[in-house]
Amino acid sequence: MRILVPEKIEENGLEILKQKADVDVRLDLTREQLLECIDQYDALIVRSATKVDAELISRGINLKVIGRAGTGVDNIDVDAATERGIIVVNTPDSNNMSAAEHSIALLLALCRNIPQAYMSLKAGKWERSKFKGVELYDKTVAVLGLGRIGSLVASRLKAFGMNVIGYDPYIPQERFDSMGVEKVDSINEIMQRADFITVHLPKTNETMGIISKKEFDMAKKELRIVNCARGGIVDENALYEALKAKRIAGAAIDVFTNEPKEGAAGEGFSHPLLELDNIVFTPHLGASTVEAQRNVGLAIAQQVLNALEGNVVEAV
Ligand code: NAD
Ligand code: MLT
Numbered sequence: 001m002r003i004l005v006p007e008k009i010e011e012n013g014l015e016i017l018k019q020k021a022d023v024d025v026r027l028d029l030t031r032e033q034l035l036e037c038i039d040q041y042d043a044l045i046v047r048s049a050t051k052v053d054a055e056l057i058s059r060g061i062n063l064k065v066i067g068r069a070g071t072g073v074d075n076i077d078v079d080a081a082t083e084r085g086i087i088v089v090n091t092p093d094s095n096n097m098s099a100a101e102h103s104i105a106l107l108l109a110l111c112r113n114i115p116q117a118y119m120s121l122k123a124g125k126w127e128r129s130k131f132k133g134v135e136l137y138d139k140t141v142a143v144l145g146l147g148r149i150g151s152l153v154a155s156r157l158k159a160f161g162m163n164v165i166g167y168d169p170y171i172p173q174e175r176f177d178s179m180g181v182e183k184v185d186s187i188n189e190i191m192q193r194a195d196f197i198t199v200h201l202p203k204t205n206e207t208m209g210i211i212s213k214k215e216f217d218m219a220k221k222e223l224r225i226v227n228c229a230r231g232g233i234v235d236e237n238a239l240y241e242a243l244k245a246k247r248i249a250g251a252a253i254d255v256f257t258n259e260p261k262e263g264a265a266g267e268g269f270s271h272p273l274l275e276l277d278n279i280v281f282t283p284h285l286g287a288s289t290v291e292a293q294r295n296v297g298l299a300i301a302q303q304v305l306n307a308l309e310g311n312v313v314e315a316v
Contacts (some may be wrong), residue, residue: 008298049261094295095287100152106252150200203230
């Protein structure tokens with residue numbers, strides 16, 4: 001059996017795979033090279049940077065399984081894979097805590113201008129009044145999507161003494177009640193009430209651009225928004241305009257609509273949002289912890305081997 005790994009996954013997972021298969025870790029592959037070589041592999045394991053679209057899937061004539069080392073499968077055409085009898089597996093329970101903690105870290109960094117103050121102090125300036133922040137305590141925070149990560153974030157924000165409201169039409173009232181989160185049925189109401197918004201939705205046709213110009217126009221001027229889910233759920237152009245015009249107070253972003261592949265030759269990153277001062281950002285680090293990557297590495301190795309060996313798997 002041959003397994004192709006074009007993105008970095010943890011060594012513990014690779015070791016398990018290597019006991020049963022030939023594993024090629026090829027982090028430098030271009031899209032063209034990937035298209036050319038995919039026919040040689042039984043399994044492909046990716047993170048979020050590799051676009052596993054219908055074209056790549058159709059070239060993978062020997063593929064039996066596509067493994068997503070992480071949660072979101074929005075970079076994989078699951079329908080195209082299913083049509084060709086290729087199983088898609090992911091590791092949805094392995095990095096939730098890290099993503100939840102990173103969302104809180106971004107929120108706090110945003111509220112207290114930590115990256116900006118750090119840069120200023122590094123430059124030898126002592127600017128205390130410039131970096132006056134805001135508290136979380138007693139403010140209203142809206143959690144969009146109360147699934148695995150959103151619910152962890154909600155419980156942690158309650159510990160800060162926040163009034164937590166939530167938008168997720170797909171979960172029952174009882175779940176809101178058990179989390180102590182007030183259920184809000186419309187995004188419009190969320191925009192009018194929230195001092196903070198934190199986004200934990202999957203990337204779907206329904207959620208892309210769910211917060212856009214119309215929504216920002218309804219928001220409080222003090223709104224600060226965090227997106228540690230997927231780029232584009234908060235429309236990037238609308239966010240840029242709202243931040244630039246100081247229509248809202250700030251944003252913290254871990255994810256972008258178009259992200260480069262780490263380590264790809266010559267690839268850098270530029271984006272209009274990076275020019276602004278009232279925003280903090282990280283390069284898709286939500287799951288980048290020792291613990292999450294160890295969990296993800298083990299889980300994806302086991303899932304892929306199970307699929308290759310014909311054992312029961314929980315497919316996407
Ligand atoms: P999940 O599936 O457990 O939860 C998503 C929730 O969103 C569900 O409760 C669902 O009912 C709700 N939802 C779906 N469509 C909705 C809609 N149109 N309106 C309102 N609610 C809707 O997902 P999760 O594991 O909590 O992941 C959340 C997001 O975080 C995903 O986008 C995932 O890809 C992303 N993620 C990012 C990182 C990172 O590194 N930044 C790490 C892990 C996950
Ligand atoms: C995920 O969906 O799990 C995240 O995007 C994190 C990752 O891919 O590392």
